Amino acid sequence: MQKRQVNKVSKITITLRVWGNLPPSEKSNHSLGIMPTEVLRRGERVSKKRVQPVDMWRFELAKFESDSTKEEIDNQMQYAVVTLMKMASALERLDRTNCNADLYISTIREEDQGGFSLPAELVAAAASGKLSIETSILVMLDDYEEPEQESELLINTH
């Protein structure tokens, strides 16, 4: 019997990040003209062991998977382009001596081949806001071997 083919899914998230030494959140929200998806302040305790290293203002522009329809992806890209174009002048005015701004593309891939493309309009919108483009790729193939449970190990020793 043939094994059923399971589709490998890759996830892509596109985020606008403004980070470094930022003014109070309200001021950033006002100057950028939009409410962020998340704001974190430097020194804030984000977990038991970790403290946030920089001020971070981020806005999620698009999030989709490789099995999303072309229409869904196009709509999200269009939303990202329009949002960035609206923010371009505010982004351009940011004091880059105190902060950085980038278009952060994060992708988790379950396949060993593949890629993604960015529409020219999105690249142009990023450029007009003087955003650098950062890409983070994590490959998570379906070949992970779970560790043996302690009880199994005990059984195997007898």
Added chain:
Amino acid sequence: MKDVQQIVTEAIEDGNQANFPNLEDFEEELNKRRDEKQRLRRGRGANRKDRELVDAVAREKGMNKTQRQQFGDYIEKIKRQEGRGGADNFTRNELLDLAEEFLSI
């Protein structure tokens, strides 16, 4: 007389910790060197090795397949939050801390 640095270097080169006076020092130095090596490592093959590192940490922390997949999402989330660049990867020690943090959520 050999200093600690020399002993560690030799022990690492030999691939064992024979004659090393203090296990904790040895492990600390070994981890530091691993981290440094990883920071310097860029280019072809880096992503494959980083994945292997993520998988190794996931296994070390006893994660099942689903947890390991969610751990991947978590790594990317924290990387995004911390203002890291795309190629600014986590070291082994940082991944171990993140794995504990992830499992405690």
